[in-house]
Amino acid sequence: MLLYNSLSHQKEEFVPVEPGKVSMYTCGPTVYHYAHIGNLRTYIMEDILDRYLRYSGYAVKRVMNITDVGHLTSDADTGEDKMLKGARREHKTVMEIAAFYTNAFFNDCRALNIRKPDVIEPATHCISDFIATIQVLLDKGFAYEAGGNIYFDTSKLEQYYVFHGFTEEDLAVGVREGVEADGNKRNKADFVLWFTKSKFEDQELKWESPWGLGYPGWHIECSCISMKHLGERLDIHCGGIDNAFPHHTNEIAQCEAYLGHKWCNYWMHVLHLNTASGKMSKSKGEFLTVDLLKQKGYDPMAYRLFCLQSHYRKNLVFSWENLDNAAVTYDKLIGRIAALSSAPDESVDEEALTAFRKEFTDALDNDLNTSLALTALYDVLKADTNASTKRKALEDMDSVLCLNLMEAASRKAAASAESASSGTGVSPELAEEIRAKIQERADAKKAKDYARADAIRNELAARGILLIDSKDGTTFQVK
Ligand code: AMP
Ligand code: ZN
Secondary structure (H helix, E strand, O other), rough: OOEEEOOOOEEEOOOOOOEEEEEEEEEEEEOOOOHHHHHHHHHHHHHHHHHHHHOOOOOOEEEEEEEEEOOOOOOOOOOOOHHHHHHHHHOOHHHHHHHHHHHHHHHHHHHOOOOOOOOEEEEEHHHHHHHHHHHHHHOOOEEEEOOOOEOOHHHHOOOOOOOOOOOOHHHHHOOOOOOOOOOOOOOOOEEEEEEOOOOOOOOOOOOOOOOOEEEEEEHHHHHHHHHHHOOOOOEEEEEEEEHHHHHHHHHHHHHHHHHHOEEEEEEEEEEEEOOOEOOOOOOOOOOOOHHHHHHHHOHHHHHHHHHHHOOOOEEEEEEEEHHHHHHHHHHHHHHHHHHHHOOOOOOOOOHHHHHHHHHHHHHHHHOOOHHHHHHHHHHHHHOOOOOOHHHHHHHOOOOOHOOHHHHHHHHHHHHHHHHHHHHOOOOHHHHHHHHHHHHHHHHHHHOOOOOHHHHHHHHHHHHEEEEEOOOOOOEEEEE
């Protein structure tokens, strides 16, 4: 499988540290507000990676943190704590809003078929791990104390700016206007590991540490939580592109200084979902949520499909019109799959199935090309093979794409059978009975018991029910 690696800026053959096993770390949400659908684009694409690795036979262990402390309103250590701001906005405690929005996040994930990671760890559960790691960084000379805070000394590294295109200039981007630079820092790129002194003194959650009562910086949490659960060598680290710098750059600095060797081999960054007016941002307070999509009558699967239609390394523009198009496409797709359900069961054409699978895996093996994987899905529908083979291939693909294809199609088939039966004046019970007879006749034909098949047709005809055979299966009409 080829995967684009942000470290080498090219697609690389994915080779895990331990054959057959993959360790995967995902930066989790900062739980001071609902996740917006931009955040969820990142989690959907990471979910595809997770599911596809499993589909390809790897035993995946995936870990995600929950940021419930330490993430400031700027990524460059300035501003207020986001959690505290959220708590103040809602007149609740930090822990109350953390619990509420963590729950809301996993509800959204469920609605979008995003698999829960194997380990989910809130930052506030790991304070002693952070303290121990920071102590080692101090002992090794990679950190220093200044003005009551502990800082990471980036000048001690051979290379700090590991991701392409990020330089010292970018540090200014994360800093809000009007916030002066931190005079305690020895180098511009240095960052806080532990705060005891902040301009915002009313931090709600504080812990005892060797350096005084305080709280951790944001970056240390991901380094520690990853190493705690996935060990010293990580296969894949994921996140949205905004996390590459400074967050992931700082994670690498901390881990490699702590370990004394290379830490993570592959970095996957998902590009942003933007609106026509720019980046969707949680801190701006105005954003689109999964609940809003549901309230407006969209199936969350239409949004998942919308995301899968484009590549994760391209920005994606959200508009209601684009989502409407995805919703129509989803509905048509389900309609076509539903039409297969009336066809009789036949033996699966293994050769065709293998070819379908190959087209699908070729697409995803090429840096998770989900839009080509969807083309593979449509090619199944178009192919000249029996419905049973098509159903099997679609089911297989949907175990990765997770668009609820088969469930939605059988619901649609049942609903259209019901409306067809009501149109012909047949009760749903009778329609069900006729469908059972149609299936029995198809089975009889398959077993070459033509006498039985004809008997069923004649028996129904005698009751005024005519069977109509076509390439896509059998339907009925009432005289
Ligand atoms: P946060 O809760 O702000 O820490 O962000 C959660 C995840 O969403 C991170 O991986 C971010 O990089 C990612 N993210 C933030 N904004 C966007 C966006 N507009 N589009 C896609 N992903 C985003
Ligand atoms: Zn992180």
